[in-house]
Amino acid sequence: MTLLEIFPSLRSGMPSPRVDTSVWPCETHYDELGRITVAGVALADIADQYGTPTYVLDETEVRRRCRTYRKHFPDAEIIYAGKALLTRSVARWIAEEGLSLDVCSGGELAIALAAGVDPARIVLHGTGKPFCELEAAVAAGVGRIVVDSLAEITLLAALATAPQQVLLRLSPGIDVPGHPAVRTGATDQKFGLPLGSAQAREAVERVLRQPNLRLVGFHCHLGSQIHDPDFYGEAIRRLVAELARVRHDHGVTLTELDLGGGHAVAYRRGDPELNLAELADIIDDALDAACARTHHPRPHIAMEPGRAIVAHAGVTLYRVMAIKHIDNGHTYVIVDGGMNDNPRVALYDARYDAVVASRHPTGPHLTATVAGRYCEAGDILARDIRLPADLRPGEVLAVPSTGAYHHSLASSYNGVGRPPIVSVYEGRSREMVRRETYGDLMSRDLG
Ligand SMILES: Cc1ncc(COP(=O)(O)O)c(C=O)c1O
Incomplete structure (x- = not known):
C-alpha cells in the first residue's frame, strides 16, 4: 500500500497521475475522496446534478489558452x-x-x-x-x-x-x-x-x-x-x-x-x-x-x-451502463454516450483515454474498450485502455481533451438528445447549453 492509499487526504490539491495536465485542464485536481475536480468542482457531482453524458467546460482554461496565444x-x-x-x-x-x-x-x-x-x-x-x-x-x-x-x-x-x-x-x-x-x-x-x-x-x-x-x-x-x-x-x-x-x-x-x-x-x-x-x-x-x-x-x-483554444478545456462524463467480458479475453465497457457526442473516433480514428472520475482506484487494472450505446459496431470511444478491474455499472468515466469538435459535431442519432454543456469556474458549475429533450427532437417534425 502506498502512503496516499493509507491517507487519502494527502491527495487533496495534488495533481494525480490520472490527470496529466497535458490533456486535462490545468485546474484539475482530486479531492479528499479521490474524486477528480475541475476548477474546484467534483466531476461526479456534475454527473449527479446534470446527468450523463455531459460536456464539462473549464472557462478559465479557455481564457488561459487565449492569453497564451496573445502572449506568443x-x-x-x-x-x-x-x-x-x-x-x-x-x-x-x-x-x-x-x-x-x-x-x-x-x-x-x-x-x-x-x-x-x-x-x-x-x-x-x-x-x-x-x-x-x-x-x-x-x-x-x-x-x-x-x-x-x-x-x-x-x-x-x-x-x-x-x-x-x-x-x-x-x-x-x-x-x-x-x-x-x-x-x-x-x-x-x-x-x-x-x-x-x-x-x-x-x-x-x-x-x-x-x-x-x-x-x-x-x-x-x-x-x-x-x-x-x-x-x-x-x-x-x-x-x-x-x-x-x-x-x-x-x-x-x-x-x-x-x-x-x-x-x-x-x-x-x-x-x-x-x-x-x-x-x-x-x-x-x-x-x-x-x-x-x-x-x-x-x-x-x-x-x-480552434482546437488549441478549447480542446483541453473540455471533459466528457459518461456513466458505465454494462461491462461485458468476451471469451477471447476482450472486455467492453458500455457507457450511456458514444458516437453521437464524440464522432471523432469513427470519423478520424481518433484515440482517447478514459478514467474513473468518482474514486481513486487502488486495485488491479484490466485492458478494456469503452463503447457507446448507439446502434453501430463502430461506436467506440476508447480502445484498449487501462481501467480498474473492479469497475462497476453506475460509475462515472471522464474523457479529457473533448472541448473541440465534440459538441459542434454532435448528432441525435437513435433519437438520443445531445448532451448539455456545463461550464465550471472558481468552484461553481453552470449549465451553458441544456440537454436536448424529446420535445426538441420532435419540434421540427410537423406530423
Ligand atoms: C479555415 C479554417 N480555419 C481554422 C480551422 C481550425 O482548425 P483547428 O481547430 O484544427 O485549429 C479550420 C478547421 O477546419 C478551418 O477550416
Whole structure:
C-alpha cells in the first residue's frame, strides 16, 4: 500500500497521475475522496446534478489558452475558429480575451452577433457559402469575408454596396501528414483555389475589378493536428511570393496573410503538440527571409486556432451502463454516450483515454474498450485502455481533451438528445447549453 492509499487526504490539491495536465485542464485536481475536480468542482457531482453524458467546460482554461496565444503572438491577429465549439458564452469569453472570431455559416454568425461580438472582428469562411449567408454577413458588416471560389466573387460583388474587405483562400500545395479527411493544404481538394493556378490569378483580377471589394490578402489552411511548425514557414514563403506577384502585376500591395488553424493538441498523454514559441520564431524568420527576397513589405499575420483554444478545456462524463467480458479475453465497457457526442473516433480514428472520475482506484487494472450505446459496431470511444478491474455499472468515466469538435459535431442519432454543456469556474458549475429533450427532437417534425 502506498502512503496516499493509507491517507487519502494527502491527495487533496495534488495533481494525480490520472490527470496529466497535458490533456486535462490545468485546474484539475482530486479531492479528499479521490474524486477528480475541475476548477474546484467534483466531476461526479456534475454527473449527479446534470446527468450523463455531459460536456464539462473549464472557462478559465479557455481564457488561459487565449492569453497564451496573445502572449506568443503579440503582433498577430488571433481569430478563434468557432467551428471547434461555439456558444454565446464561448463567443463572449473569446471576445473579452481580445481574440477575433472565425464563423463558417449563417448559424455561427447569428450566435456570434447574439453574443455581442463586434462584427468588425468577425471573419466569414466557407466553401459553398449560400447567397443568403453572404447577404447576412455583408449586412452585419463583418470585417472580412474569405473568398473561396470564382462564383462567390460574383455574388459578393452584387451584394456589397459599401467597401467590403476580402481575403482570397489559396491552397498552397503543402501536403501535411495526417488523416486524409483533414488535409486541406494540398492542391487536389475542395477548399479555395490552387496557388499559382489560372483560376487563382483570375480570382485576384476579378476582385480587384470590383469597386466595392477590397482584397486585403490571402488565406490558407493547411490541415489539422499539425505539430511541425515548418509547414507554416513554407506556407509563408509561398504566399509572400504570391503577394509580390500581385504587387508586380497589379501595382497593389496586399497587407494580410491568414495562416489558418490546425495547431496540434494532445488527446492522450504523450501525443505531440505544436510548440507556440517555435511557431512564433519560424513565422518571424520566414517573413524576414521571404519579404527580403521579394522586396515586399511585411504583411500582417493572422491565425485561426480552434482546437488549441478549447480542446483541453473540455471533459466528457459518461456513466458505465454494462461491462461485458468476451471469451477471447476482450472486455467492453458500455457507457450511456458514444458516437453521437464524440464522432471523432469513427470519423478520424481518433484515440482517447478514459478514467474513473468518482474514486481513486487502488486495485488491479484490466485492458478494456469503452463503447457507446448507439446502434453501430463502430461506436467506440476508447480502445484498449487501462481501467480498474473492479469497475462497476453506475460509475462515472471522464474523457479529457473533448472541448473541440465534440459538441459542434454532435448528432441525435437513435433519437438520443445531445448532451448539455456545463461550464465550471472558481468552484461553481453552470449549465451553458441544456440537454436536448424529446420535445426538441420532435419540434421540427410537423406530423
Ligand atoms: C479555415 C479554417 N480555419 C481554422 C480551422 C481550425 O482548425 P483547428 O481547430 O484544427 O485549429 C479550420 C478547421 O477546419 C478551418 O477550416
